[in-house]
Every structure is written in structure tokens, then in C-alpha cells.
Amino acid sequence: MSRYQEKSVHRQLLFEKAGFSILTVLTILTVLPIIAVVIYVIVLGSSAISWDFIFEMPMDGMRAGGIWPAIVGTFYLTLGTAIFSVPLGVAAAIYLSEYAADNQVTRTIRLAIINLAGIPSVVYGLFGLGLFVIFLNFGTSILSASLTLSIMTLPVIISTTEEALSAVPQSFRVVSVSLGATKWQTIRRMVLPQALPGILTGIVLGLERAAGETAPILFTGAAFFLPRLPNSPLDATMALPYHLFVISTQVPGMPIQIQYGTVMVLLFFVLIMNLIVTVIRSRARARRQW
Amino acid sequence: MDKIVVENLSLKYSDGTESLFNINMNIKANLITALIGPAGGGKSTFLRMMNRLNDLADVKEVTGKVLIDGENVLDPDIDVIALRRKVGIVFSRPLPLPLTIYQNLTYGLELAGEKRRSVLDEAVERSLKLAELWDEVSDRLKDPASALSGGQKQRLCLARSLVLEPEIILLDEPTSALDPVATAKIENSLVELKKQYTILIAPHNTQQAGRIADDVAFFLQGKLIEFGPTEIIYTRPTDQRTQDYITGKFG
Amino acid sequence: MSKKLKSSEVIITRGIQLSGFSSILFVLMILFFLLYEGIPALFTVPLDDLFSSRWYPIEEYYGIIPLLLGSLVVTLGASMVAVPFGILTAVYISEIAPAWLKEILKPLVELLAGFPSVVLGFLGILVVSPFLRDVLHLPTGLTALTGSLLLGGIAIPTIVSISEDALNNVPETYRQGSLALGLTRWQTIWGVTVPAARSGILTAIMLGLGRTIGETMTVMMVTGNAPILPNSLKVLFMPIRTMTATIASEMGEVATGSPHYHVLFFIAMVLFLFTLAVNIIASKISFSRMKRSERILS
Numbered sequence: 001m002s003r004y005q006e007k008s009v010h011r012q013l014l015f016e017k018a019g020f021s022i023l024t025v026l027t028i029l030t031v032l033p034i035i036a037v038v039i040y041v042i043v044l045g046s047s048a049i050s051w052d053f054i055f056e057m058p059m060d061g062m063r064a065g066g067i068w069p070a071i072v073g074t075f076y077l078t079l080g081t082a083i084f085s086v087p088l089g090v091a092a093a094i095y096l097s098e099y100a101a102d103n104q105v106t107r108t109i110r111l112a113i114i115n116l117a118g119i120p121s122v123v124y125g126l127f128g129l130g131l132f133v134i135f136l137n138f139g140t141s142i143l144s145a146s147l148t149l150s151i152m153t154l155p156v157i158i159s160t161t162e163e164a165l166s167a168v169p170q171s172f173r174v175v176s177v178s179l180g181a182t183k184w185q186t187i188r189r190m191v192l193p194q195a196l197p198g199i200l201t202g203i204v205l206g207l208e209r210a211a212g213e214t215a216p217i218l219f220t221g222a223a224f225f226l227p228r229l230p231n232s233p234l235d236a237t238m239a240l241p242y243h244l245f246v247i248s249t250q251v252p253g254m255p256i257q258i259q260y261g262t263v264m265v266l267l268f269f270v271l272i273m274n275l276i277v278t279v280i281r282s283r284a285r286a287r288r289q290w
Numbered sequence: 291m292d293k294i295v296v297e298n299l300s301l302k303y304s305d306g307t308e309s310l311f312n313i314n315m316n317i318k319a320n321l322i323t324a325l326i327g328p329a330g331g332g333k334s335t336f337l338r339m340m341n342r343l344n345d346l347a348d349v350k351e352v353t354g355k356v357l358i359d360g361e362n363v364l365d366p367d368i369d370v371i372a373l374r375r376k377v378g379i380v381f382s383r384p385l386p387l388p389l390t391i392y393q394n395l396t397y398g399l400e401l402a403g404e405k406r407r408s409v410l411d412e413a414v415e416r417s418l419k420l421a422e423l424w425d426e427v428s429d430r431l432k433d434p435a436s437a438l439s440g441g442q443k444q445r446l447c448l449a450r451s452l453v454l455e456p457e458i459i460l461l462d463e464p465t466s467a468l469d470p471v472a473t474a475k476i477e478n479s480l481v482e483l484k485k486q487y488t489i490l491i492a493p494h495n496t497q498q499a500g501r502i503a504d505d506v507a508f509f510l511q512g513k514l515i516e517f518g519p520t521e522i523i524y525t526r527p528t529d530q531r532t533q534d535y536i537t538g539k540f541g
Numbered sequence: 542m543s544k545k546l547k548s549s550e551v552i553i554t555r556g557i558q559l560s561g562f563s564s565i566l567f568v569l570m571i572l573f574f575l576l577y578e579g580i581p582a583l584f585t586v587p588l589d590d591l592f593s594s595r596w597y598p599i600e601e602y603y604g605i606i607p608l609l610l611g612s613l614v615v616t617l618g619a620s621m622v623a624v625p626f627g628i629l630t631a632v633y634i635s636e637i638a639p640a641w642l643k644e645i646l647k648p649l650v651e652l653l654a655g656f657p658s659v660v661l662g663f664l665g666i667l668v669v670s671p672f673l674r675d676v677l678h679l680p681t682g683l684t685a686l687t688g689s690l691l692l693g694g695i696a697i698p699t700i701v702s703i704s705e706d707a708l709n710n711v712p713e714t715y716r717q718g719s720l721a722l723g724l725t726r727w728q729t730i731w732g733v734t735v736p737a738a739r740s741g742i743l744t745a746i747m748l749g750l751g752r753t754i755g756e757t758m759t760v761m762m763v764t765g766n767a768p769i770l771p772n773s774l775k776v777l778f779m780p781i782r783t784m785t786a787t788i789a790s791e792m793g794e795v796a797t798g799s800p801h802y803h804v805l806f807f808i809a810m811v812l813f814l815f816t817l818a819v820n821i822i823a824s825k826i827s828f829s830r831m832k833r834s835e836r837i838l839s
Contacts, residue, residue: 016727020637027633030626030697031646034653037664088560095561099554111824112564118748118820119571120755122785123809126792130574130806134797151567158564171385178343179398180375180454184550189401194388205655212657215757215785219792241659241758248663249762263663270655278648289388289436 038267045264048257054265057227062247063254065227067262072229073142073237074269077221078211080146080233081153085210086203088150089157093199096158097165098187117155121215124152128220143233145221149210156209160202164195169290197284201277208273212266214241224250240266293319293458293488294340299354301335303347310335311512313354317505322480322489324503324520326496328541331509333492337460340490341377342370358458375402378451382463384443386435391427394435394446398454413453421449422479441472448479459483461491465498477502496536500524508532575813578806585800591807596768596782598791603804605784607768609811611685612754612783614771615764618689619696619753624746626693627700631745634701635708636730647705654698662762665691670763677778683765685781691759696749703748707741708734740826747823751816754785761786784808 056066100106128148138144168191176186192199214222223236224246230237244262247254294317301310310332317323325333338344339356342363355362363373375398387394395414396404404410414431418424423445427438435446444464451459461480465473473494480489481502493499499506500520507517508529516523516532527533535541582591586603593604634646669690670682711734719729735742765780768787788805795802 016725019727023633026629030630091560095557112568118751118816122757126809127571241657
């Protein structure tokens with residue numbers, strides 16, 4: 001190797017080292033705020049969290065008391081969203097992965113799913129207002145809000161489920177059919193159980209998003225202040241994200257502790273959901289036989 | 291007695307690859323019939339016609355008939371589920387399902403609605419003994435099938451097709467992924483099994499066909515070149531191409 | 542032997558097929574409702590007014606231009622943050638980070654994707670906007686810049702995860718080939734891997750920006766909500782108002798069927814068509830990539 005080449009290689013390696021360092025710093029700058037936010041909220045919010053804060057009704061125009069109706073409301077909304085979006089989304093993914101032929105119709109379905117995923121959440125809110133609240137006359141209710149959130153969540157569930165289904169090796173399907181299974185038996189007994197961890201991951205991530213959304217429920221089911229628990233799916237309800245929006249922007253003189261406490265509960269919820277996803281994934285990886 | 295009668299069978303895939311051209315063949319019961327020939331000659335396709343597994347593939351056009359016990363299995367109105375229970379298959383790679391050994395074996399029976407534990411237990415033991423695997427796994431039926439060795443997996447797959455008490459067993463290069471010892475075990479099982487079953491095998495190589503087959507069919511580029519008893523095909527074939535293939539001039 | 546499919550299997554199959562088509566139905570329904578409630582705006586409000594530069598609904602000024610430009614400014618601002626940070630983070634995660642670090646970084650980015658937009662808005666009000674106000678000596682911290690920074694955070698997870706997928710899908714042989722020619726890893730990344738993944742990265746940027754323009758709560762909380770017509774770069778340091786925030790903050794108070802109501806639906810229609818276009822372009826990019834790779838294989 002000539003001296004010139006040696007020098008050039010040396011320079012290239014120095015260059016590479018510098019480049020890697022810059023990328024490392026940029027990546028740290030990207031992820032550090034995420035960690036900082038979590039720590040910040042926990043540090044400031046934990047003093048606000050108490051038994052009463054979680055399980056009591058809000059009082060004094062929400063400036064005192066707890067956030068129980070918002071927690072329960074978010075739970076109902078998430079449950080309602082799951083009831084509608086999970087069966088529909090999983091079935092649609094099964095169709096795309098196991099039944100659909102590669103033709104124009106299927107491409108149209110895929111385009112529709114991509115578009116559903118891209119529609120702004122506030123547009124979903126207007127759509128829900130137009131269809132569920134007014135046209136179908138469900139009123140401003142848990143039902144209307146859940147249906148709106150379901151359609152918004154659908155593309156997340158469909159695409160993650162389809163990915164999980166297509167990851168199951170084709171050979172399992174062939175073996176199953178060769179043993180006298182019908183197409184549905186193969187899907188139910190072989191493909192779905194193998195894809196289950198991936199499907200669950202998609203469902204949790206989809207519901208996490210739905211639970212944290214505010215814009216779609218603004219006009220379809222969220223109540224500004226409702227110091228009691230909803231009695232039926234046709235009642236409006238308080239919800240955590242909307243409640244946070246309200247107390248941080250709409251109510252003057254709101255004690256900062258209550259705001260931090262609410263953020264902390266919301267963030268805790270997100271962390272739990274992400275933890276569930278991580279656990280499902282690592283368990284599935286450990287158990288997978290293919 | 292002819293178990294399978296193939297009449298003028300032709301097949302085209304959508305992408306125009308491996309096809310069958312006007313195959314006529316009478317396959318006898320309780321014999322091992324080997325399909326030999328270079329790769330891509332239509333052996334796998336032919337095997338998968340017997341239990342309509344090609345329904346899963348991208349097939350463009352099929353003409354002709356495959357009569358099993360006198361019934362045309364290519365008829366779109368037949369019960370393919372019953373057909374696949376009657377005609378079992380073992381693939382070239384060992385493909386245990388991602389279940390326990392026991393569940394692999396009972397999968398087909400449970401699909402058919404069999405729930406009685408005693409029946410399942412008995413079927414598992416019988417088929418594992420037929421595949422000469424019982425002694426090795428009887429004490430660990432609850433283990434995942436993926437924990438078995440390659441040869442054990444393939445014998446499990448053989449046992450899995452036997453559980454359904456088929457009449458015909460198709461084997462598509464069943465020993466291509468196995469070492470000689472494991473191969474010998476499978477071959478021994480097959481020779482034993484032909485007393486009860488009709489066996490159609492695409493062997494791993496011509497030597498294997500010579501060791502175990504009663505009849506040999508030579509496939510070349512989707513055509514059946516020659517078909518007859520093994521000793522005749524191997525010693526005095528009528529077609530030059532058969533001669534060349536068996537003596538190793540190509541393949 | 543005769544064919545007998547159990548009726549339960551037939552019903553299930555039918556249900557699965559119907560579910561498969563449901564997405565098309567929903568998109569059409571959404572489009573229908575937006576057109577149905579949005580088109581009347583064109584008849585009740587003169588076109589000149591609709592595309593004028595004054596938004597003041599109480600006195601029936603329905604000029605949507607400031608809102609359109611507001612969305613545009615914030616989206617462009619967010620892309621300045623999210624595109625470089627997102628892509629470079631994806632490159633780092635996919636090409637440079639050791640395996641154990643990947644296992645930490647990926648869930649962290651996913652966690653960011655899970656942050657509700659109100660949480661980011663809340664932090665924007667309490668942390669980011671006072672900080673910017675003090676550092677830049679602004680009269681208020683609730684500005685387009687604040688919105689851009691936070692929206693950048695919302696777009697980053699989308700850009701990182703899709704870009705990272707695209708980089709991961711570049712065959713290992715490309716990298717090995719490049720390294721075998723004596724190029725450094727750094728040269729391989731920028732000369733081979735990133736160019737090979739460029740259509741996927743482009744898709745990532747499009748989808749990330751699609752999310753940004755549709756984001757509602759964060760911008761509503763931190764941009765100050767003043768429908769001012771942006772006319773210079775200074776607008777970044779001033780309050781601004783986006784299309785999404787307008788809908789969210791005003792829809793609750795309008796009378797159903799009023800001109801204001803229809804105009805809000807009209808804005809939603811514009812947003813919908815905009816994201817539709819973005820998504821169709823993004824998917825065209827990824828479809829064409831698929832076709833090209835198929836050509837290479839065949």
C-alpha cells in the first residue's frame with residue numbers, strides 16, 4: 001500500500017469516526033427529551049397522586065377533588081373502541097392476508113386503509129358528529145365517541161394484524177390443509193394462534209392511541225365537567241385527555257398540582273400499555289418455534 | 291389392482307413454469323411407486339395433484355382425470371377434505387407444526403371432531419410405532435416438536451399423516467434434508483408400511499428408488515417418459531433418456 | 542364423497558370478506574359527509590370571501606387563507622425539525638447502534654408515538670413556551686415556532702420507524718459488496734444504504750408530514766390561535782392558527798347548518814383532500830419501489 005493510500009484511508013476512518021459521533025449526538029438529542037418528559041412528569045406529578053385524587057369526583061369546578069369520572073370514562077371509551085374495532089380490524093386483516101387475490105379491488109382496499117390512517121383526528125371528530133351524533137341520533141355519547149375512535153383505530157389494527165399474519169410461515173398452512181383442515185380451520189387453529197402476539201401488540205398500540213385522543217371525541221362524546229359516572233352507553237362522559245385539555249387551557253386558576261397529577265395518570269397509562277407490548281414481544285420471541 | 295388411474299393429465303401454472311403434459315399412469319395398491327427424474331420435471335406437481343394440494347398454488351388450467359378407487363378427484367364437486375384424509379403427504383423438509391409432539395399428531399383427528407382422549411392416545415401410539423418413533427418419544431409427548439432432531443421430525447411428519455389412517459401416502463423427497471442413518475430409518479418404515487398402504491414417493495435420488503421402489507416412473511420436463519417395474523427400468527429401459535438418467539449422464 | 546362445506550364456515554368466510562371491504566366503505570362515508578356538509582359553504586359564502594385573508598366568523602368573515610397558511614407554516618417548521626432528526630436517528634438505529642442499544646432506542650421512539658397529543662400540548666404550555674419566550678424575548682411563547690417544535694416531536698416516531706424499516710430492507714449483500722470494495726462504513730451508509738432505501742425514506746417523510754398537518758390538540762394548545770395572515774419569516778415568532786385548531790375550537794359553538802358550520806366542514810374537506818393526496822403520493826412511491834424490486838428479481 002502506498003503512503004498516499006494509507007493517508008487517505010486514515011483520513012476516511014477519522015471522517016467516519018466524526019460522522020458516527022455526530023449521529024450519536026443527534027440520536028441522543030432525539031431520545032433524551034422523551035426520557036426527560038417521563039422523569040419530569042413523574043417528579044412533579046407524584047406528589048399530586050393520592051387515593052383521593054384518583055377515586056374522588058372533581059369538586060369546586062374541577063379545582064379540587066379527584067379525576068375518577070375521567071379515568072372511568074377513558075376506560076369505557078377504550079373498551080367501546082375495542083369492542084367495535086378489534087373484531088372488524090382482525091377480520092379485515094384476515095381477509096387481506098388469507099383471502100384477497102392480488103387485484104385492483106385489493107389494491108383499492110389497501111389504499112383506503114392507508115387513507116384512513118392519514119385522516120386528521122379532528123376530521124374523524126366531524127365525521128362522527130355528522131354520522132353518529134346527528135344522522136344516527138346517538139347523541140353526544142360514549143357510543144358515538146367509541147364508534148368514531150373505532151374507525152380511527154381500524155387502520156392501525158388492520159395493518160399490524162396483517163403483518164403478523166403474513167409473518168406466519170406458509171408451510172404451516174400447507175401442512176394444515178394437507179391434514180384435512182378447511183381454510184377457516186387452518187386460520188383459526190394454526191395461523192391465528194401463531195400470529196397472536198403480533199396481533200395483540202397491534203391492538204394495544206391502536207387502543208393506546210385511541211385512549212389518548214381528544215379531537216375525535218370533542219364533539220362526539222366528551223363532557224366538559226360531569227361529576228358523576230355515566231350510566232349507559234348513551235351518556236356523555238369525561239375523559240382523561242380531554243380533561244387535561246380543559247384544565248390546562250379552559251379553566252382559569254386551576255391548581256398546577258391537579259394538572260400535573262392528571263398528566264401523570266395519563267402518562268402512566270401510556271407507559272403501562274408500552275410495557276405490555278414489550279412483554280408480549282419478548283415472550284413471543286422466546287417461545288417462537290419458527 | 292390399480293389404486294390410482296391417471297388419464298391424460300395436463301397442468302399449467304399461471305406463470306407458465308413447471309407443468310404436466312398428458313400423463314397416463316396406473317398405480318397399483320400396496321406397492322411403492324417412485325417418481326424419478328431431474329428437478330423441475332413435474333414430480334412434486336404430480337404428487338400434489340393426488341390430494342389436490344395444488345388448489346393452494348397458482349394453477350391456471352388442469353385437464354384429464356385422476357381416478358382414486360374409480361372416483362375422479364379432480365372433479366370440483368368432490369369432498370377435498372375427505373380426499374386429503376385419505377391421501378396423506380410428507381414434504382421434503384421436516385415440517386412439524388409449532389405445537390407439541392402429541393398435538394402435531396392429533397391435529398388432523400381433532401379437525402375432524404375427534405375429542406375422545408382414549409381414541410387420540412391410541413392413534414398417537416399406533417402411528418408413532420408405525421413410523422418407528424415411539425421408543426424415542428413416548429416419554430416426552432408434551433415436548434415441543436421443534437425440540438426433535440431432523441430425522442425424528444420427519445418421522446413425526448410421517449406418523450402425523452398415518453394418524454388419519456390414509457389409504458395412500460405421498461412422499462415428496464422425504465429424506466432430502468436427512469443424514470444416511472435417519473434416511474435408512476424412514477426407508478425401513480416405508481417398506482414395512484406398504485403392506486397396508488399405497489405409497490407414492492419422489493425419492494431423494496435414483497439409488498433410493500432402487501432400494502425401496504417396486505415400480506418406477508421417469509419424469510422429464512413434465513412428461514412421463516417411461517413407467518414400469520423397478521428391475522426393468524433400472525436394467526433395460528426402452529428409452530435412451532431413461533438409460534442416460536439412471537446411469538448418471540445427466541440429472 | 543361429495544362436497545359439503547359447513548354452513549358456519551360459509552358464514553364466517555362471508556363475514557371476513559365483508560370486513561375486508563369495510564375500509565373502502567368508511568373512506569367513502571367520510572368523504573360523503575364532508576362533501577355533504579362542506580359543499581354548501583360554497584353556496585352560502587361567496588367564493589371571494591371564502592378565499593380572502595380575514596377569518597372572523599362572528600362578523601361573518603370566513604377567509605380560510607390565513608388558516609391554510611398557518612397549517613403550512615407549522616408543518617414546514619415541524620419538518621425542519623423532524624426530517625433531519627428522524628432520518629438521522631433511523632440511520633443511527635439501523636446502521637450504527639449495537640444490538641443492545643437498538644433494543645432500548647426502538648421502544649423509546651415507540652413511547653413517543655404513544656404520547657397523547659394533549660400531553661405534548663401541556664408540556665408545550667408549561668415548559669417549551671415560557672422557555673422560548675424568555676430566551677427569544679417574545680411577548681408570548683405561544684407561537685408558530687412552539688407548535689413546530691412540538692409537532693416535530695409528533696412526526697419523529699413515524700419518520701424514524703418507517704425509515705428504519707426501509708433501511709433494514711436493504712439487502713445485507715449491498716453493504717457487504719460496498720465494504721468489500723474498501724469503502725468505510727460511513728461511505729457505505731451514504732453511498733449505498735441510504736440511496737437504496739430512499740423511496741422508503743421519502744414515504745416516511747410524507748407520512749410524517751401527513752400526521753403533522755392533521756395534528757390538532759397540540760397546535761391548538763400552543764400556537765396561540767390568532768388567525769393572522771403570515772407574510773414574513775417573523776411569523777414563526779408570532780401566534781398563528783391552523784385549520785385543525787380552528788375546527789376543534791369552533792365546532793362546539795356553532796349552530797348546526799349555519800354558514801359557519803358549513804365552512805368548518807369545508808375546511809375539514811380541504812384537510813381530508815390534502816392528506817388524501819399526500820397518502821396517495823406516499824403509497825405510489827412505495828408501490829413503485831415494490832415494482833422495481835420485482836423487476837430486479839425477475
